[in-house]
Amino acid sequence: MISNPISLMIAVPLIAMVVAFMTKTRSQARIVALIGSLVPLAISLQMFMEFDKTSEIMQFVESYDWVPSLGVKYTVGVDGIGLPLVLLSTIVSILVVVYAWGENTRPNQFFALLLLNEVGVLGVFTALDFFLFYIFWEIVLIPMYFLIGIWGGPRKDYSAIKFFIYTHVASLVMLLSIFALYFTYRTPAGGRTFDMLTLIQATSDSTLFSPMLVNVIFLGLLFGFLVKMPAVPFHTWLPDAHVEAPTAGSVILAALLLKMGGYGLFRVIVPMMPNVSEHYVTLMAIIGVVSILYGAFLALSQKDIKKMVAYSSVSHMGYVLLGAGAFTWLSVQGAMFQQFSHGLITCVLFMSAGTIGHTAGTRIIPELGGLADRMPKFAVLMMMGFLASLGLPGMCGFIAEFTVLTGSYATLPVYTLIVIFGGIVVTAGYHLWAMQKVMFGPILKKYLDLHDPHSYELLSMSILVFLIVYFGVNPAPIMDIMGVAAEQLIEGPVMTLAQMGVV
Amino acid sequence: MIFSDYLSLFGAEALLTGLALLIIVLGLFMKNKNLMGCLSLAGLAVSMYLVMAADQTKGAVFYGTMQIDALSQFFKLVFVTVALIVVIAGLSRYKNHPGQDEFYGLLLLATVGMMVVASSMDLISLFIGFELASLATYALAAFDREKQNLEAAMKYFIFGSVSSALMLFGFSLLYGLTGTTLISGIADAGLADMGPVTLIALLFVIAGFGFKMALVPFHMWAPDTYTGAPTLVTAFLAAGSKKMGFVAAFKVVLIALIALRMEWYMAFAILAAITMTLGNLVAVWQNNVKRILAYSSVAYAGYIAIAFVVVGAAAGQIDGFSIAANGLAGGLLLILAHAFMKTGAFVAAAVVAYMALSDGKDNPDDIEHYAGLGHRAPITAFCMLICLFSLSGIPPTAGFVGKFVLFGSAIDAGLVWLAVLAILNSALSLYYYLRIIKYMYVNEPAGGKISEPKGYVLALVVALVGVLGIGFFPQVFVDLAYRAAEVLLL
Numbered sequence: 001m002i003s004n005p006i007s008l009m010i011a012v013p014l015i016a017m018v019v020a021f022m023t024k025t026r027s028q029a030r031i032v033a034l035i036g037s038l039v040p041l042a043i044s045l046q047m048f049m050e051f052d053k054t055s056e057i058m059q060f061v062e063s064y065d066w067v068p069s070l071g072v073k074y075t076v077g078v079d080g081i082g083l084p085l086v087l088l089s090t091i092v093s094i095l096v097v098v099y100a101w102g103e104n105t106r107p108n109q110f111f112a113l114l115l116l117n118e119v120g121v122l123g124v125f126t127a128l129d130f131f132l133f134y135i136f137w138e139i140v141l142i143p144m145y146f147l148i149g150i151w152g153g154p155r156k157d158y159s160a161i162k163f164f165i166y167t168h169v170a171s172l173v174m175l176l177s178i179f180a181l182y183f184t185y186r187t188p189a190g191g192r193t194f195d196m197l198t199l200i201q202a203t204s205d206s207t208l209f210s211p212m213l214v215n216v217i218f219l220g221l222l223f224g225f226l227v228k229m230p231a232v233p234f235h236t237w238l239p240d241a242h243v244e245a246p247t248a249g250s251v252i253l254a255a256l257l258l259k260m261g262g263y264g265l266f267r268v269i270v271p272m273m274p275n276v277s278e279h280y281v282t283l284m285a286i287i288g289v290v291s292i293l294y295g296a297f298l299a300l301s302q303k304d305i306k307k308m309v310a311y312s313s314v315s316h317m318g319y320v321l322l323g324a325g326a327f328t329w330l331s332v333q334g335a336m337f338q339q340f341s342h343g344l345i346t347c348v349l350f351m352s353a354g355t356i357g358h359t360a361g362t363r364i365i366p367e368l369g370g371l372a373d374r375m376p377k378f379a380v381l382m383m384m385g386f387l388a389s390l391g392l393p394g395m396c397g398f399i400a401e402f403t404v405l406t407g408s409y410a411t412l413p414v415y416t417l418i419v420i421f422g423g424i425v426v427t428a429g430y431h432l433w434a435m436q437k438v439m440f441g442p443i444l445k446k447y448l449d450l451h452d453p454h455s456y457e458l459l460s461m462s463i464l465v466f467l468i469v470y471f472g473v474n475p476a477p478i479m480d481i482m483g484v485a486a487e488q489l490i491e492g493p494v495m496t497l498a499q500m501g502v503v
Numbered sequence: 504m505i506f507s508d509y510l511s512l513f514g515a516e517a518l519l520t521g522l523a524l525l526i527i528v529l530g531l532f533m534k535n536k537n538l539m540g541c542l543s544l545a546g547l548a549v550s551m552y553l554v555m556a557a558d559q560t561k562g563a564v565f566y567g568t569m570q571i572d573a574l575s576q577f578f579k580l581v582f583v584t585v586a587l588i589v590v591i592a593g594l595s596r597y598k599n600h601p602g603q604d605e606f607y608g609l610l611l612l613a614t615v616g617m618m619v620v621a622s623s624m625d626l627i628s629l630f631i632g633f634e635l636a637s638l639a640t641y642a643l644a645a646f647d648r649e650k651q652n653l654e655a656a657m658k659y660f661i662f663g664s665v666s667s668a669l670m671l672f673g674f675s676l677l678y679g680l681t682g683t684t685l686i687s688g689i690a691d692a693g694l695a696d697m698g699p700v701t702l703i704a705l706l707f708v709i710a711g712f713g714f715k716m717a718l719v720p721f722h723m724w725a726p727d728t729y730t731g732a733p734t735l736v737t738a739f740l741a742a743g744s745k746k747m748g749f750v751a752a753f754k755v756v757l758i759a760l761i762a763l764r765m766e767w768y769m770a771f772a773i774l775a776a777i778t779m780t781l782g783n784l785v786a787v788w789q790n791n792v793k794r795i796l797a798y799s800s801v802a803y804a805g806y807i808a809i810a811f812v813v814v815g816a817a818a819g820q821i822d823g824f825s826i827a828a829n830g831l832a833g834g835l836l837l838i839l840a841h842a843f844m845k846t847g848a849f850v851a852a853a854v855v856a857y858m859a860l861s862d863g864k865d866n867p868d869d870i871e872h873y874a875g876l877g878h879r880a881p882i883t884a885f886c887m888l889i890c891l892f893s894l895s896g897i898p899p900t901a902g903f904v905g906k907f908v909l910f911g912s913a914i915d916a917g918l919v920w921l922a923v924l925a926i927l928n929s930a931l932s933l934y935y936y937l938r939i940i941k942y943m944y945v946n947e948p949a950g951g952k953i954s955e956p957k958g959y960v961l962a963l964v965v966a967l968v969g970v971l972g973i974g975f976f977p978q979v980f981v982d983l984a985y986r987a988a989e990v991l992l993l
Contacts, residue, residue, distance in 0.1 A: 067978045069985065070908070131907075135898035142897065145937070149945045157945070161937055168933055172926045176914065179922070183915040 005043050006060050006076045006126050010119055012039040017115035026107035033111035037094040037118060044090040051083055053481050056488035057500040071192040075128040080485025081266045084478050085125045085259055088343045092255045093118040095463060099351055100248040101456040113143035121256045125263055130178045130194040137171055147249035148241055159244035166237040174224025177217045184209060200268060201494040204275050218276045221268055228261030229317045232291045242310035247354025254313045254346040262320045262339045270324050271494045284325030285415045291318030292423045300430040305363045306353040308434055316342045319404045326408035333486040334403025337479055341396035348385030348464045355453045365434055370443030374450040379439050381461040388468045390431040395472035512562055512571045515550035516618050522546040523611035530604025540594045543607040547587045554579045568625035573986035578621035578750045581842045585743040586614040588846045588962045589735050595958025596735055606646055613639035617747040626674045626684040629751055637663050640744055644732040655731025662714055662724035670711025676704035689759040705763055708755055715748025717804045719778040729797035734856055738849035741800045742842045757814055757991050768815030771808055779805025779928045786935045792852050793868040795935055799894060803841050806925060809913055810834025816916040826916050831988035833909025840901035840973055844890040847966030851887035854959045862950055873939060875948025880955050884943045886963035891936040893970045896929050901973035
């Protein structure tokens, strides 16, 4: 039992970041990074053990006044929506550090930025005050900007600035909606508050929030989250950022940063859905389906395997949106699990693409061939990742997508059928085609002297593959908590922290 | 009223005036003038303490022409802080410089002028403070006596004189209409019924202050002067002297001319919108970092001017008082934040210019010289990084807190279009700040590591502490700003 586990979990990588930045050598930097991400992992596992899995209330809540005259508090806590993502963040963060063990260019800055990133995402997934939430939401941009800008590929300048400004504008639109919530609502005592749960609950009060106002607020928030996810047509920053980012950056971007958008959907958007126009359901369903299909077709047409993986993320995140829009208990639960499972799977995919890039010297699919012959261990791991990504039963991707589609059929049958008949085949197609071309077939002469990548890369990929299979066979530990949270989202109004009796 | 009462209210000004004169006189006799910087530093530190000690006092002196209250103390704090940072950096910049006594003397006199403006409740004393600060800064702008300095100072002087003339003409009309120069007297005189001549007075007053605040279309001098003047003086102009324009405008427009609210409200809305958009758009195309910062300063004038609009729009609404207080407090917070981050950014620019000059490069402020600064001068680069993030409003920094409160208040006042425009501008500004950051951290260094002069480093660290302090612990500063705002509204 640790007191204030969440603050500790955020503070440790923050301190480790400063220390890592000061280090002089690579070995010092990476040790600091390893310790700095191991501690949060331990804390999050401990939290997972102690978490009351049958309860829908916020747990491990801490709340302190920060700027009382503006109604800003430092409030953090987790429930079934946040905890799995916290767990995902700590797992992915440490595995990225392990994968990037051999980083040679400015290692102290590199590992410091990875840690800062962990601070940001953990903050987003635990903050319960909009001011705090926004701060963490924006902090995440800084390390990612530098990761792309310093360690990126040839077009890194353009991609880094595009990423920063595109997502920053979306955050600002979200901020406008937050302001509207903030200024419309007054606490019973007459003050203002940024408390997320209170404000979200208040939107159901139609005397305070006119239908017009609440629809506009909803749209602004939705836009902010959709850009982050990203959903078609706001996805154009993603391929640029992914292709240019270093492998560790891509992994974090896909596995954690995109999840921030999805988290926003469950924390803010879904609870507000009963109060807004029904047309939004159609809008979300259409954007979700288009993202799934368009992302899949774009992936199919890519020559660069990393770009293909990037578009597959757009496609997979579409399921999250579809599941959230369908607004049934099962679909929301599935969408939450899709976030978790995509976070694990996409890591393997991007690590594979990165490893191919730096061992073979190219990521262009038609120029590769037969790598499995010289890289057998790597080929197994990559194959597992790709199969999980196309939704093979027995792995966590299948569970998630199956649940989303089953749950969504109840309320959005047409859209679901379009996905089933249009998307799944294409998804399987591009994965298998890429795998076939890159890994199998006769080995090309120029690749004869390749060999398996470094053991730390294999280690981090195999841990991920193990988790993918484990949660594919036994999703219950994570899915059960999500189920409780999803039920609460669908059935009841949001409870504030005071109503839960936790502050 | 006995002498000691004056001392508790005006101790800081008296100390600085005496010190400035002492420094100028001592400078005539002393060979080694490095002592002057330390004297000014000590004087500023003591006056900062005096200002903060008089934080809760309220009192009027000199027949009601000067008033000490939360507002005046807030602005004095801003001015003294900026002067303090500039003097610290000056310890390195003007070490062993033969004319350094004049630099410090003028700087202190300018600070006193600004502090007088901050306390004035009368048009005449306000004007005198204004001129004292302006005359001292005209000379400072030419201080390094290079060709570009002289051009900058000349431009500044001509535009400054015209703006003083406009302002004075506006004041004379107000005096003629109301028969008093006391700001409270003008407010009580019922200007609203006095016909179109009040509009002319308003126009001239806004134009006169507009020059100092660098609002478009009165901003033309600012980028040239900021680029040409010695960088430390630029820091003082952008972060200090410009704020004097704001405090004067707050007093005259929001107190004396509140009756003409409907007239100036729209004018300020349009000025604010144009100023921030133009400032940011032009900054995008610049390659000279001082010029980029100069245009960003213009853009900031636009943001801060939103405070006027919010106050104008709030009157007559339910909760009007709290909306107006929010807006003004936001404006004040942004002024405080801007003082720290702009001074920091300009001091960092001074370090780079120093570095480029010692490398024998022309054009010392060119963005090319920032390449690899993170490696060449790590402390400077890091402070610049935080200042730039703060300027672009990335949390948790001072700039974020200021923008957050100010733009939020615009929404609260129903000025959604203005808030949206401000926020889009904020995003646009990110582009040119990121460009500098990219040069500093992404590009390969153009030379070896340099030793950063101690004075500059200390100045940068003070600015950094300010920027992050306001960002992490906003409560104290928010309270200060609210108390100051209430003075204007009550």
